[in-house]
Structures are given as structure tokens and as C-alpha cells.
Amino acid sequence: MISAIKKNEKILKSLHTIGTEAVDEIKKQKNPSVDIPLRNLSNVNFNPKKAIIEMGKATQAREFFNIGMAKKYMQTFLVAEKCKDVLDEGKTVSIRDLYYMSKSTIPGTSENTFDEQDESDPIIEDLEVTADALREELGLYASNKGxxxxxxxxxxxxxxxxxxxxxxxxxxxxxxxxxxxxxxxxxxxxxxxxxxxxxxxxxxxxxxxxxxxxxxxxxxxxxxxxxxxxxxxxxxxxxxxxxxxxxxxxxxxxxxxxxxxxxxxxxxxxxxxxxxxxxxxxxxxxxxxxxxxxxxxxxxxxxxxxxxxxxxxxxxxxxxxxxxxxxxxxxxxxxxxxxxxxxxxxxxxxxxxxxxxxxxxxxxxxx
Amino acid sequence: MISAIKKNEKILKSLHTIGTEAVDEIKKQKNPSVDIPLRNLSNVNFNPKKAIIEMGKATQAREFFNIGMAKKYMQTFLVAEKCKDVLDEGKTVSIRDLYYMSKSTIPGTSENTFDEQDESDPIIEDLEVTADALREELGLYASNKGxxxxxxxxxxxxxxxxxxxxxxxxxxxxxxxxxxxxxxxxxxxxxxxxxxxxxxxxxxxxxxxxxxxxxxxxxxxxxxxxxxxxxxxxxxxxxxxxxxxxxxxxxxxxxxxxxxxxxxxxxxxxxxxxxxxxxxxxxxxxxxxxxxxxxxxxxxxxxxxxxxxxxxxxxxxxxxxxxxxxxxxxxxxxxxxxxxxxxxxxxxxxxxxxxxxxxxxxxxxxx
Missing domain, CATH: 3.40.1360.10 (Dna Topoisomerase Vi A Subunit; Chain: A, domain 2)
Incomplete structure (x- = not known):
């Protein structure tokens, strides 16, 4: 079936770039990392000129070779991969679906990639700011109302x-x-x-x-x-x-x-x-x-x-x-x-x- | 403006009957009363033949000359009157609107006909069973969903x-x-x-x-x-x-x-x-x-x-x-x-x- 949803090439490219940059870093034998804009209060302010509440420019590097960050690094790429799948298929899914889609047990362990949705939701928000895309542009939705x-x-x-x-x-x-x-x-x-x-x-x-x-x-x-x-x-x-x-x-x-x-x-x-x-x-x-x-x-x-x-x-x-x-x-x-x-x-x-x-x-x- | 809502004559008649019966009782110098089907658990049962949960036939008389019932009697007629207005105008209103429409302060006192919506909602339910009409047939709605x-x-x-x-x-x-x-x-x-x-x-x-x-x-x-x-x-x-x-x-x-x-x-x-x-x-x-x-x-x-x-x-x-x-x-x-x-x-x-x-x-x- 041909999807009635037009592919958003800009977002797909943005996700692709996140992936290729990681590959480049690995090839160069660097510690792979993603710069993620900070979403906490210290990085939020009211812009009186634009008259909107907006984010500042502070970012944090999420690194692979870092015990405190390795799991989140892996989760970021898992979520990005699933979003890319959703967009490639010309479909949309709920953030609950995405949680289930990204959830798996790492072979030979009892460790899950995600245990609860409250782990995948913040990763989605990270990805939104990193790829400069709303979750809706990533093909994800919350609930319907109105x-x-x-x-x-x-x-x-x-x-x-x-x-x-x-x-x-x-x-x-x-x-x-x-x-x-x-x-x-x-x-x-x-x-x-x-x-x-x-x-x-x-x-x-x-x-x-x-x-x-x-x-x-x-x-x-x-x-x-x-x-x-x-x-x-x-x-x-x-x-x-x-x-x-x-x-x-x-x-x-x-x-x-x-x-x-x-x-x-x-x-x-x-x-x-x-x-x-x-x-x-x-x-x-x-x-x-x-x-x-x-x-x-x-x-x-x-x-x-x-x-x-x-x-x-x-x-x-x-x-x-x-x-x-x-x-x-x-x-x-x-x-x-x-x-x-x-x-x-x-x-x-x-x-x-x-x-x-x-x-x-x-x-x-x-x- | 002509309303796109067709008048429900059956329901209007049903409301009208409740009113004229009261007038008749007053003329006959009787204690005016309305028989209201009982909505409590004792009057609810599962009908295995129809396979639905239904109300039994028990009713209670709501009397005007009865200190414990006089206010509810008045409220019942107020709600019935407002529902009739709504239907006469070919409109619909929310149960919250109906509460405000029926609320007034009795002149010379600080007594309100209704103080809170939790007083008018049960009266609506009483009227539904008495007039044998869903609230929606009375022109009332709760919230929109789906x-x-x-x-x-x-x-x-x-x-x-x-x-x-x-x-x-x-x-x-x-x-x-x-x-x-x-x-x-x-x-x-x-x-x-x-x-x-x-x-x-x-x-x-x-x-x-x-x-x-x-x-x-x-x-x-x-x-x-x-x-x-x-x-x-x-x-x-x-x-x-x-x-x-x-x-x-x-x-x-x-x-x-x-x-x-x-x-x-x-x-x-x-x-x-x-x-x-x-x-x-x-x-x-x-x-x-x-x-x-x-x-x-x-x-x-x-x-x-x-x-x-x-x-x-x-x-x-x-x-x-x-x-x-x-x-x-x-x-x-x-x-x-x-x-x-x-x-x-x-x-x-x-x-x-x-x-x-x-x-x-x-x-x-x-x-």
C-alpha cells in the first residue's frame, strides 16, 4: 500500500547524519559521542523579543566510553533507528508503541534495552532537540484530543x-x-x-x-x-x-x-x-x-x-x-x-x- | 435561525405530563407528588434473558408537603422546566450549563435553588428515569470523546x-x-x-x-x-x-x-x-x-x-x-x-x- 504520508526527507537526513557521524568517529578510533542540547531549567529562558519561552544553546556530550552514559548512548541510537524505520515505512506510531518496538533483552543476559516507557520518553525528547525535530516530525504521537x-x-x-x-x-x-x-x-x-x-x-x-x-x-x-x-x-x-x-x-x-x-x-x-x-x-x-x-x-x-x-x-x-x-x-x-x-x-x-x-x-x- | 435538531415530541410530551399531573393534584387539593423509579443498588439486577443490567420496578413518591422532600420536589420541576426550554428552543446544553441555568437565589433569602452541580446531576438522573428518557433525549450532554x-x-x-x-x-x-x-x-x-x-x-x-x-x-x-x-x-x-x-x-x-x-x-x-x-x-x-x-x-x-x-x-x-x-x-x-x-x-x-x-x-x- 502506498502511504498517504509524504516522507520528510529533511528529518530522515538529520537522523542519518547522527548515525554517519558516529560511524566516522569509530573509524577514526575516537570515543563516539553525540552533542545533546540541555533540556533542564538552567537552559530555558523567556525571550522578550520573540515573546516565547525558549531553550538556550548549552549542550552536553553523550559518550559511548563512559560508564554513566553508555546505556543512554545505546538507547539514543535505538530510538533513532526505530524512528527512521517508522519514517521509512511512511507510518506513524505512538510513543508507547516506540517503547515496545525498542524494547529487547540483550542476548545472554536478563538486561533489557528499556525497562519502562519513562526511560524511552526522555530519549525521544533528547532526539527531538538533537535532530531539531518535533516528535511528530519523527512520526511519533501522544494522545488524540480536540x-x-x-x-x-x-x-x-x-x-x-x-x-x-x-x-x-x-x-x-x-x-x-x-x-x-x-x-x-x-x-x-x-x-x-x-x-x-x-x-x-x-x-x-x-x-x-x-x-x-x-x-x-x-x-x-x-x-x-x-x-x-x-x-x-x-x-x-x-x-x-x-x-x-x-x-x-x-x-x-x-x-x-x-x-x-x-x-x-x-x-x-x-x-x-x-x-x-x-x-x-x-x-x-x-x-x-x-x-x-x-x-x-x-x-x-x-x-x-x-x-x-x-x-x-x-x-x-x-x-x-x-x-x-x-x-x-x-x-x-x-x-x-x-x-x-x-x-x-x-x-x-x-x-x-x-x-x-x-x-x-x-x-x-x-x- | 432554524435549528438543525428535530424536536423530540415524545419527550416534550412526557415532560409536559409530569407538569400537568402536578397541576391536577394541586387543583384537587392533594399533596402533589412524583413517582420516581429508585436508582439504588437494591433496584438493579442482571436480566439473564435480555443479558443486560437493568433497573427493577420499585419507585418512591417525591412529595411537596414533606420537609425532607420539598426542596428536591422543587428542584425536580426546575430541572424539568429548563430541559423543556432547551428542547423548545431546539438546542442542547451541557449538564454544567443546566446547573447554572437552574441556579437562582430565592428572593428575600440567601437560599439558592442549587448550591453545587452535585445537587443538579442526581435530579437529572431522577428525571431521566421518571420521563423514561436518556439525558441526551432531554437535550443534555456530558463530555465529548472518541x-x-x-x-x-x-x-x-x-x-x-x-x-x-x-x-x-x-x-x-x-x-x-x-x-x-x-x-x-x-x-x-x-x-x-x-x-x-x-x-x-x-x-x-x-x-x-x-x-x-x-x-x-x-x-x-x-x-x-x-x-x-x-x-x-x-x-x-x-x-x-x-x-x-x-x-x-x-x-x-x-x-x-x-x-x-x-x-x-x-x-x-x-x-x-x-x-x-x-x-x-x-x-x-x-x-x-x-x-x-x-x-x-x-x-x-x-x-x-x-x-x-x-x-x-x-x-x-x-x-x-x-x-x-x-x-x-x-x-x-x-x-x-x-x-x-x-x-x-x-x-x-x-x-x-x-x-x-x-x-x-x-x-x-x-x-
Whole structure:
């Protein structure tokens, strides 16, 4: 069968280079080693110019003739080999599959190449930074989550997906949204709206909000998964349309927005291919209760955990803009949070008929 | 805007009856009351003839002039009223929305009609059994999960969804799969395959297993959500094709199969509209490691929790068939479990090219 996944020659070459360099070193009777960019906190920082959280330039040599490194050296090459197999076959596999594929018992011993997936996952991350490739470019995926509808037509593994004809369910966003699998065809959307909760997504889709407001509507069901983030990045950069983020009014909502916009500290190396610094925050905001006349009883008292988290977020360098400082301090002062569903207290379609249209019209965004 | 959701007149009538009966009782100066079927364990049993877990006939009167019941009586009518509004408007809302919609403060007091969603959720369940309607028929949804591809064309809120052209993502299965929203159009599938893990779904979809084997492929990403179960029920009963369930080889996998087939104890009242007693279990089975030549190191030792759960399942009346007793005892004897991804140890597409085709050819199912 011919695969509908186009081969990514750049990545294959990158993996090949890692292998041939090792062979060269062996031939020269050197100690074979790979330079692996450091993924720890000391090598992560916020780049205010690019407005993303990114990795620094520090690397560490992983050597074969080194008792503390020999096993990881072997594991790095095993994972690279299996990724190459996956790409050569024009397929994709989960990181769990890759663990099983790379697992074997060394003949004559009871020693396994990998005992648990928590050994192979960090090696995958090492390989991502070394080969300068996202795991998705290496043909690996984590879990599937999220849905999309709206004014866009795209190709997914050769099939045409029309976002305008996706019913109530929507197109299930795949875990790999790389250009060799997903290509954008026709876009009539003026903007992208990411909503936190799938209940709100359903409401907006049922009301055909994407049609009346010419947009693309997505949900990740909470913190957006990698596939969705990559898709957002590609849409914003390739289709040149703005992205608005609509989340709960709580520190978790702020954080969802922040990961979409700047990337995360733990996976800083992804930011360059996933973060969308152009993203804007459309709500819920702390003053929306007053502005949109919601009753007192739809608010939820902040818990200690919320207060602690809000104070942490207040300190992040990427939340230092005046608007954000005011927003977070207002939440702390008011002492409550609100969920997106609280708007239903006004009326079932209040969110699609009044709240969002007014926000968009007034350009009432936080940046 | 005209709603693409057809009104369910039967349910509206059912809600209306609950209301008019109360009015009649008031006019007759009786103590108004609603007979609510009992949802507790004492009223749940396994019906061996129908092969589903179902509710008995016991009910309890919920009275207005009764200090212990007055608040719940009021709440029951509030929820019924809001559901009627939702249906009248031709919309759907989440159970969280419904909580906010029904929440208000009684004038002149600080008393709320509902303080938390854990008060409104049981009232919804009461109303489901009283009106003899699933919550989805009342226009309510929980969360969205799962994807589908394959040899079927359906209509979803007026849009045509062709399962053969859904790319790598698939159609995102909506939380409400009732006939007023989803209608089946053309089915070329000979069977339905439900897979536990979305990684396996992706593998089978990438290999176009549904095309080569003429089937419909679904995943719920673990325990299938209500929407998916309802869709399975409707497909099996309306399209008259068999359903095979493919899960991990562990007690959790057995349980996923069992909920799909017989329903669950906690939500026994759903079984009659969701359970699929025709469902068959295709794997993973405990002897598959040997049969399909998997190495020792892909198995995972049973934990105490697994052993305890397997022993519980062994006692369930619906697992008393000889095949199942052998299956579960074999797992306990071997002392290990296996994941679907373990098959990748043989080769990336082993599951779609060898394992499942052989199982289907040999009719190697458990019933």
C-alpha cells in the first residue's frame, strides 16, 4: 500500500547524519559521542523579543566510553533507528508503541534495552532537540484530543475535510498535524477561536457561530494537546489570521492561554514550532460578571490553591504587561473565579449571540 | 435561525405530563407528588434473558408537603422546566450549563435553588428515569470523546459525514447521538470494531483497515463515553451488523467490554438504550502472547489491584460463561497483563495485517 504520508526527507537526513557521524568517529578510533542540547531549567529562558519561552544553546556530550552514559548512548541510537524505520515505512506510531518496538533483552543476559516507557520518553525528547525535530516530525504521537469546525477546507492524509460540513461532532484533530499529513486548502475565516471547554464548543457550533462570524472554531477540552497547538501555529503563520483564546476565568484559564502563546517551561524546545505569540485573550475576564450582568451566585470563591497559582502567574515575565497585571490583581481582589458555562445563566445562546460578538466588536482583548 | 435538531415530541410530551399531573393534584387539593423509579443498588439486577443490567420496578413518591422532600420536589420541576426550554428552543446544553441555568437565589433569602452541580446531576438522573428518557433525549450532554472512520455515511445536524473521507483524525463523535441529530444514510460495513486506545485507532486508520475489511472503526480513548455507547447501540440495532471489541489484556479491558455489552451497575437505567448484548470480545486474550509469538519482556506483572479486580469480575453473573471463566483464570494463572501496543513488538502494522485478520478469519471471539 502506498502511504498517504509524504516522507520528510529533511528529518530522515538529520537522523542519518547522527548515525554517519558516529560511524566516522569509530573509524577514526575516537570515543563516539553525540552533542545533546540541555533540556533542564538552567537552559530555558523567556525571550522578550520573540515573546516565547525558549531553550538556550548549552549542550552536553553523550559518550559511548563512559560508564554513566553508555546505556543512554545505546538507547539514543535505538530510538533513532526505530524512528527512521517508522519514517521509512511512511507510518506513524505512538510513543508507547516506540517503547515496545525498542524494547529487547540483550542476548545472554536478563538486561533489557528499556525497562519502562519513562526511560524511552526522555530519549525521544533528547532526539527531538538533537535532530531539531518535533516528535511528530519523527512520526511519533501522544494522545488524540480536540475538535475543529469552521470556514476552512484542508487535506488530511489525502482526504478533503470541509470544516463547514462537520455536523455537531466536528473533525477530530489528529495528534500529528505536520505539513506532510495535513495541508490547508481553502480558508474563508477571518480569525481562529480556541475555546477551553468542549461544552462551549458544542454550543457555538450548534449556533453556527463560525458561519455568522466567519471563523475557525477549535477546542482542546482543557489544556490543548500538542497536535492542536501545532495546528494553531501553522494556521496563524500560514493563513495569516489572528487567534483568540476563550477560557474560564481562573488561573488555569490564564495558564492555558499562556502555554498557547509563549509555550511551556517544561517543553521549551517546542515553542519555536508551537507557540503563537500573536494569540490574544478574549475572556472570561474578571470584570465580565459586572459588565455582562451575571448574578452573584454564579461565581466560585477562590481556593487557596487558586490564590497561590494566581500569585505565581503574576510574577511570570510574560505576564508583566499592565493589562495582565490588572486582570490578575482584579481576580485576587474580587476573590472569585467564573466558568464559561456561567454565561448560560443569561440565556442558552448568550455566549454566541451577545458575549463574544460584543468582545469582538469592541476589540476587548488582552494581549 | 432554524435549528438543525428535530424536536423530540415524545419527550416534550412526557415532560409536559409530569407538569400537568402536578397541576391536577394541586387543583384537587392533594399533596402533589412524583413517582420516581429508585436508582439504588437494591433496584438493579442482571436480566439473564435480555443479558443486560437493568433497573427493577420499585419507585418512591417525591412529595411537596414533606420537609425532607420539598426542596428536591422543587428542584425536580426546575430541572424539568429548563430541559423543556432547551428542547423548545431546539438546542442542547451541557449538564454544567443546566446547573447554572437552574441556579437562582430565592428572593428575600440567601437560599439558592442549587448550591453545587452535585445537587443538579442526581435530579437529572431522577428525571431521566421518571420521563423514561436518556439525558441526551432531554437535550443534555456530558463530555465529548472518541472518533470514528469507516464504511458509513451519516447525517449529523444536517451535514453529510462520509466516514471514508475523514483523514487521520476522523469524525469527532458528539456527545448526543440521538436520531433527531444523527441519522444513518449509507452503510457498506460488515461489522463494527471498537478499539480501546486511540493510538491503535490511528494505526488501523493509517493502514486503512476499515477499507480492506469493510468495517466501521471507533475509539473511545478508554472507557467509551455515553455518546459513543449510544451510537454503537443504534448502529448494531439499526444497521444489523456485529460489534467486536478490542481492548487491552487487563481487568480494565474486560470491564470496558462488559459495560459496552451489559451496561453498568451505577447507570443501570441506561442499559435498555445503550447496552449491546450482541457485542463480542476479540482480544487481547491472555493466551495471545503465546499464539502470536510475543517476547516475554512485553508483558506486565499483575499488580494486587489487578488481581483483586479480576477476582471480582470472575464473580459477576454476566461473566459466568465457560469461555470467560477460563479467560480470566488464565490471566490470574499467568500473572501478567498486556497492552494493545505490545503487538508493535512484532511489527508496526502487525495488528492490522496479521493479528486482527486472523482473529476475524478464525472467528476467535469470546461472547
Amino acid at each position: 475538535a475543529m469546525v469552521g470556514e476552512i477546507t484542508l487535506r488530511d492524509m489525502g482526504d478533503t475535510i470541509d470544516g463547514r460540513r462537520m455536523g455537531s461532532g466536528g473533525w477530530s484533530i489528529p495528534s500529528i498535524c505536520e505539513p506532510n499529513i495535513i495541508q490547508f486548502k481553502r480558508c474563508d475565516a477571518k480569525f481562529i477561536l480556541l475555546v477551553e471547554k468542549d461544552a462551549v464548543f458544542r454550543r457555538l457550533n450548534e449556533d453556527k457561530f463560525w458561519k455568522s462570524h466567519k471563523c475557525i472554531l477549535l477546542t482542546g477540552g482543557g489544556q490543548p494537546p500538542r497536535g492542536l497547538r501545532r495546528l494553531l501555529y501553522r494556521m496563524v503563520n500560514e493563513l495569516k489570521i489572528p487567534l483568540y483564546t476563550y477560557v474560564d476565568n481562573d488561573p488555569w484559564g490564564y495558564y492555558i492561554y499562556s502555554v498557547v502563546k509563549q509555550g511551556s517551561i517544561n517543553l521549551a524546545y517546542e515553542s519555536v514550532r508551537m507557540a503563537v505569540p500573536q494569540a490574544r485573550f478574549i475572556g472570561l475576564r474578571s470584570l465580565d460578571k459586572e459588565k455582562y450582568k451575571l448574578p452573584d451566585n454564579v461565581t466560585i470563591k477562590l481556593e487557596d490553591e487558586d490564590i497561590k497559582r494566581a500569585k505565581q502567574i503574576l510574577e511570570y515575565p510574560w505576564f508583566q504587561k499592565k493589562g495582565w497585571q490588572e486582570e490578575i490583581k482584579t481576580m485576587l481582589k474580587l476573590g472569585y473565579k467564573m466558568e464559561q458555562e456561567a454565561l448560560s445563566r443569561r440565556s442558552i445562546s448568550f455566549v454566541s449571540e451577545e458575549y463574544l460578538p460584543k468582545k469582538l466588536k469592541d476589540k476587548d482583548f488582552l494581549d | 472518533a470514528m472512520v469507516g464504511e458509513i455515511t451519516l447525517r449529523d445536524m444536517g451535514d453529510t459525514i462520509d466516514g471514508r473521507r475523514m483523514g487521520s483524525g476522523g469524525w469527532s463523535i458528539p456527545s448526543i447521538c440521538e436520531p433527531n441529530i444523527i441519522q444513518f444514510k449509507r452503510c457498506d460495513a460488515k461489522f463494527i470494531l471498537l478499539v480501546e486506545k486511540d493510538a491503535v485507532f490511528r494505526r488501523l486508520n493509517e493502514d486503512k483497515f476499515w477499507k480492506s475489511h469493510k468495517c466501521i472503526l471507533l475509539t473511545g480513548g478508554g472507557q467509551p463515553p455515553r455518546g459513543l455507547r449510544r451510537l454503537l447501540y443504534r448502529m448494531v440495532n439499526e444497521l444489523k451488523i456485529p460489534l467486536y471489541t478490542y481492548v487491552d489484556n487487563d481487568p480494565w479491558g474486560y470491564y470496558i467490554y462488559s459495560v459496552v455489552k451489559q451496561g453498568s451497575i451505577n447507570l443501570a437505567y441506561e442499559s435498555v438504550r445503550m447496552a449491546v448484548p450482541q457485542a463480542r470480545f476479540i482480544g487481547l486474550r491472555s493466551l495471545d502472547k503465546e499464539k502470536y509469538k510475543l517476547p516475554d519482556n512485553v508483558t506486565i506483572k499483575l499488580e494486587d489491584e489487578d488481581i483483586k479486580r479480576a477476582k471480582q469480575i470472575l464473580e459477576y453473573p454476566w461473566f459466568q460463561k465457560k469461555g470467560w471463566q477460563e479467560e480470566i483464570k488464565t490471566m490470574l494463572k499467568l500473572g501478567y497483563k498486556m497492552e494493545q501496543e505490545a503487538l508493535s513488538r512484532r511489527s508496526i502494522s502487525f495488528v492490522s495485517e496479521e493479528y486482527l485478520p486472523k482473529k476475524l478469519k478464525d472467528k476467535d471471539f469470546l461472547d
